[in-house]
Amino acid sequence: xxxxxxxxxxxxxxxxxxxxxxxxxxxxxxxxxxxxxxxxxxxxxxxxxxxxxxxxxxxxxxxxxxxxxxxxxxxxxxxxxxxxxxxxxxxxxxxxxxxxxxxxxxxxxxxxxxxxxxxxxxxxxxxxxxxxxxxxxxxxxxxxxxxxxxxxxxxxxxxxxxxxxxxxxxxxxxxxxxxxxxxxxxxxxxxxxxxxxxxxxxxxxxxxxxxxxxxxxxxxxxxxxxxxxxxxxxxxxxxxxxxxxxxxxxxxxxxxxxxxxxxxxxxxxxxxxxxxxxxxxxxxxxxxxxxxxxxxxxxxxxxxxxxxxxxxxxxxxxxxxxxxxxxxxxxxxxxxxxxxxxxxxxxxxxxxxxxxxxxxxxxxxxxxxxxxxxxxxxxxxxxxxxxxxxxxxxxxxxxxxxxxxxxxxxxxxxxxxxxxxxxxxxxxxxxxxxxxxxxxxxxxxxxxxxxxxxxx
Numbered sequence: 263x264x265x266x267x268x269x270x271x272x273x274x275x276x277x278x279x280x281x282x283x284x285x286x287x288x289x290x291x292x293x294x295x296x297x298x299x300x301x302x303x304x305x306x307x308x309x310x311x312x313x314x315x316x317x318x319x320x321x322x323x324x325x326x327x328x329x330x331x332x333x334x335x336x337x338x339x340x341x342x343x344x345x346x347x348x349x350x351x352x353x354x355x356x357x358x359x360x361x362x363x364x365x366x367x368x369x370x371x372x373x374x375x376x377x378x379x380x381x382x383x384x385x386x387x388x389x390x391x392x393x394x395x396x397x398x399x400x401x402x403x404x405x406x407x408x409x410x411x412x413x414x415x416x417x418x419x420x421x422x423x424x425x426x427x428x429x430x431x432x433x434x435x436x437x438x439x440x441x442x443x444x445x446x447x448x449x450x451x452x453x454x455x456x457x458x459x460x461x462x463x464x465x466x467x468x469x470x471x472x473x474x475x476x477x478x479x480x481x482x483x484x485x486x487x488x489x490x491x492x493x494x495x496x497x498x499x500x501x502x503x504x505x506x507x508x509x510x511x512x513x514x515x516x517x518x519x520x521x522x523x524x525x526x527x528x529x530x531x532x533x534x535x536x537x538x539x540x541x542x543x544x545x546x547x548x549x550x551x552x553x554x555x556x557x558x559x560x561x562x563x564x565x566x567x568x569x570x571x572x573x574x575x576x577x578x579x580x581x582x583x584x585x586x587x588x589x590x591x592x593x594x595x596x597x598x599x600x601x602x603x604x605x606x607x608x609x610x611x612x613x614x615x616x617x618x619x620x621x622x623x624x625x626x627x628x629x630x631x632x633x634x635x636x637x638x639x640x641x642x643x644x645x646x647x648x649x650x651x652x653x654x655x656x657x658x659x660x661x662x663x664x665x666x667x668x669x670x671x672x673x674x675x676x677x678x679x680x681x682x683x684x685x686x687x688x689x690x691x692x693x694x695x696x697x698x699x700x701x702x703x704x705x706x707x708x709x710x711x712x713x714x715x716x717x718x
Contacts, residue, residue, distance in 0.1 A: 390430070542557040575618065585627055632658050
């Protein structure tokens with residue numbers, strides 16, 4: 263017997279003790295999530311059930327209910343519920359969720375990344391479909407609607423934070439993204455309008471209002487649709503090798519690039535690249551405005567690439583887990599700035615000034631946290647060429663069981679791309695985030711950056 267997710271989520275509600283409940287009229291799995299426990303309720307369609315966490319059984323029996331207690335707060339927990347009938351496995355549901363924050367605990371401010379949102383995408387997955395529920399306080403202040411993207415393609419408007427995707431294949435890797443918008447402060451609205459007025463823009467179009475006066479919030483979820491087989495027979499490597507590609511080349515076959523860490527048993531990698539999509543960008547200074555007759559060189563690519571094409575900046579972080587601790591290997595590359603005349607003739611090049619660094623947080627055998635801070639400008643340090651920095655600031659939490667979370671902010675110019683990969687692995691890197699270039703005016707401090715929140 264095979265069933266698919268038939269949920270019709272009615273609402274998200276906060277209840278006593280800070281627990282968060284997904285209320286559903288009919289669903290395969292109901293979640294009741296608190297800061298230290300998770301309750302799982304599923305439809306009683308089998309004779310016996312097994313609940314796994316990290317490939318280990320945490321409960322088995324005939325009841326269709328399990329409460330997992332004494333959990334770490336603000337921590338991802340990924341379960342598998344196996345449903346058996348007549349001794350045969352009938353269905354395997356994967357539940358990817360996260361405990362709430364414990365508001366009584368303090369976090370060191372120097373290590374805390376921006377955009378520490380309580381919002382989180384719960385996912386219930388089997389080999390026939392994916393059910394997504396965006397929980398937490400999420401509100402769209404532009405038109406009250408949220409868009410949903412699948413592998414970069416818009417698939418639904420006005421999702422209200424819930425979606426069931428039946429168009430999936432076993433073994434497929436999928437990146438979903440909900441997008442809401444928050445209006446910037448009145449002070450910033452005034453500042454933006456004043457700066458535009460100085461450039462002769464007295465009235466904003468609807469498109470300009472959307473992109474200049476509202477801050478996008480991107481909630482991103484990586485999902486791997488399981489291959490239909492017993493949980494006992496699964497392994498991360500086997501599933502990854504069977505997965506559908508989201509990128510064009512495998513990590514192990516990239517001769518022009520190698521990970522910053524030496525090979526090890528349990529590793530995770532993140533690569534962040536910024537690039538200018540056009541061949542030339544009109545030269546503009548924060549102090550003197552546009553400079554007639556001059557152009558800055560771009561990267562001339564309108565596609566995302568893990569290792570191909572050029573970039574303005576690239577950072578590479580590899581986390582390696584050992585039995586009682588974890589280590590971080592960090593690498594960065596900043597491309598020289600180039601200057602051309604109005605006809606595209608080369609004039610000059612200069613090293614681009616940058617401030618790219620990372621701070622270490624928890625470095626245990628099960629959890630690793632780093633904060634990555636990035637600021638880079640054009641390499642011509644005169645009033646004529648004074649340019650705003652390309653900025654991003656993100657925190658990366660990685661777990662020894664393969665899960666991770668990323669949160670922070672990024673500029674809306676130029677293009678930004680964040681990749682997840684397994685160093686020296688035999689499968690493809692996954693493009694987690696692709697931030698498209700809006701306008702270079704978005705680099706000015708008055709313009710809104712984008713909030714990002716990613717989980718797996």
